[in-house]
Amino acid sequence: MADHLLIRAAFRQPVERTPVWMMRQAGRFLPEYRAVREKADFLTMCKTPELAAEVSLQPLEAVDVDAVIFFSDILTMLEPMGLELTFGEGEGPRFPDPIRTSADIDRLSVVDPADGLAFVGDALHLCRERIAGRVPLLGFTGAPYTLATYAVEGCTGKNFNHIKRWYYREPETLRRLLEKIADQVTVYLNYQIENGAQAVQLFDTWAGALSPEDYREIAAPYTRQVIDGLHRDGVPVILYINGGGHHLDTMATLGADVLSLDWRTDMAEAKRKYGATHCLQGNLDPCALYGTEARIRQEVQRVLDAAGKVGHIFNLGHGMLPDIPVENARCFVRAVKELGVHG
Ligand code: CP3
Numbered sequence: 001m002a003d004h005l006l007i008r009a010a011f012r013q014p015v016e017r018t019p020v021w022m023m024r025q026a027g028r029f030l031p032e033y034r035a036v037r038e039k040a041d042f043l044t045m046c047k048t049p050e051l052a053a054e055v056s057l058q059p060l061e062a063v064d065v066d067a068v069i070f071f072s073d074i075l076t077m078l079e080p081m082g083l084e085l086t087f088g089e090g091e092g093p094r095f096p097d098p099i100r101t102s103a104d105i106d107r108l109s110v111v112d113p114a115d116g117l118a119f120v121g122d123a124l125h126l127c128r129e130r131i132a133g134r135v136p137l138l139g140f141t142g143a144p145y146t147l148a149t150y151a152v153e154g155c156t157g158k159n160f161n162h163i164k165r166w167y168y169r170e171p172e173t174l175r176r177l178l179e180k181i182a183d184q185v186t187v188y189l190n191y192q193i194e195n196g197a198q199a200v201q202l203f204d205t206w207a208g209a210l211s212p213e214d215y216r217e218i219a220a221p222y223t224r225q226v227i228d229g230l231h232r233d234g235v236p237v238i239l240y241i242n243g244g245g246h247h248l249d250t251m252a253t254l255g256a257d258v259l260s261l262d263w264r265t266d267m268a269e270a271k272r273k274y275g276a277t278h279c280l281q282g283n284l285d286p287c288a289l290y291g292t293e294a295r296i297r298q299e300v301q302r303v304l305d306a307a308g309k310v311g312h313i314f315n316l317g318h319g320m321l322p323d324i325p326v327e328n329a330r331c332f333v334r335a336v337k338e339l340g341v342h343g
Contacts, residue, residue: 004136005019005066006019006021006066006067006313007136007236009279010236010313011236012279012311013310014342015310015342016341017341017342018309018312018313019067019313019314020065020314020332020337021065021069022332023315023316024319025059025069026059026071028322029322029329031326036055043076043085043087046073047076049119049123049125052126053070053071053123056068056069056123057127060135062326062330064333064337065135067138068135068137069138069139069140070123070127070138070139070140072123074142075093075147075150077147077184078095078147078150078181079116080116081108081109081110081181081184082107083095083099084097092155092156093150093155094154094155095151095154095155097154098162099152099177100152102173102176105173105177105180110183113188117188120191121194124196124197125195136199137197139201140192140200140202141188141200141203142203142205143219143222144178144181144225144226145210145223146205146207148174148177148178148181149163149206157209160206167218171217171218175218185202185226186225186226186229190231193230193235194231198235199238200232200236200237201238201239201260202227202237202239202240202256204241205242207247208241208242209243212246212250220253223239223254224254224255227256238256238258238260238281238313239251239254239259239260240260240281242262242318243264244262244265245264245265248265248274258278258279258280259280261282262283262317262318263284263317264317265283265317266306267280267282267283267307271307271308279311280311281313281315282315282317283316284299284303284315284332285299285316285317286316286317289320293331296328296331297335300332300336301339304336309342314340
């Protein structure tokens with residue numbers, strides 16, 4: 001297992017070639033994903049290990065990426081805590097009964113994932129079996145702050161009015177919510193590691209909307225709490241924030257092995273600042289995959305030149321877009337595999 005390119009790169013060990021995968025690679029840009037999705041709604045797919053394993057493996061077969069990320073969503077772990085979740089067609093995730101008061105926090109409980117989230121363990125086992133050692137299997141969750149934005153806003157936030165109002169008026173009760181979510185995230189990630197995840201990524205997608213000061217106060221301590229609580233012998237931890245370039249100094253203090261950059265961040269500068277202590281992941285603009293083959297190769301080369309040969313995992317700067325042609329995704333992966341060879 002320690003031989004996988006991605007795992008070695010994550011620990012800044014020498015690699016023959018830069019590894020590559022794509023956030024949201026198991027998704028709608030693949031016709032074979034849409035075929036499964038026609039027969040089952042999104043949450044049913046997440047909760048049916050056979051379907052989850054099937055779509056997890058699709059990008060490996062279709063575009064030959066260097067890692068499989070198991071199919072699920074960052075939000076599914078909030079359900080067994082006591083938060084009903086719905087995904088209406090075309091309207092994104094909704095929590096009809098959001099957390100807005102101290103009493104609401106009391107009704108949430110930290111559960112054993114082997115009870116409430118056993119479908120995840122089963123899906124991970126199926127994935128490992130079918131990958132059969134070709135590439136590593138990645139686990140993931142949301143980081144506590146991003147999960148809290150969903151629990152409090154009840155949907156994808158725009159200005160994050162509810163959670164920020166709470167933070168500026170009554171930070172101590174909000175901290176109680178973050179601690180509870182961090183406890184659940186920790187046991188959930190350890191459960192994923194016990195059941196076969198070989199690296200784990202924390203998505204703190206919406207922490208990018210915080211000032212550096214507020215990130216240090218209300219998000220970073222809970223991410224650190226999670227990372228400190230992981231049983232991660234040989235399992236690298238990847239930390240991603242969308243629009244998080246202004247948090248990198250703090251992110252670098254939280255114990256993660258890999259800092260995942262979005263496309264707004266200058267890779268060469270990040271490499272200079274954090275390359276001696278961290279592997280960097282990223283960071284092509286997902287829209288670059290709309291480009292011609294020549295342009296995609298040019299963009300890949302640009303990122304490779306900035307990132308260097310050691311301690312880089314190639315990825316997009318955010319999730320794969322649903323209308324990217326499969327052939328362009330193949331062209332992207334092929335470009336990294338050809339241009340990212342280190343003699
Ligand atoms: O990366 C992968 O391929 C693994 C699966 C995965 C999904 N979501 C599947 C999914 C992962 C790692 C996620 C993470 C996720 N989910 C994040 C963090 C990463 C990011 O994008 O910033 C967030 C914020 C969510 C919450 C979420 N899930 C939203 C806002 C939506 C609706 C928006 C949309 O893209 O449709 C989802 C749905 C979702 N999660 C889909 C997939 C494939 C689309 C579901 C469908 O088929 O209709």
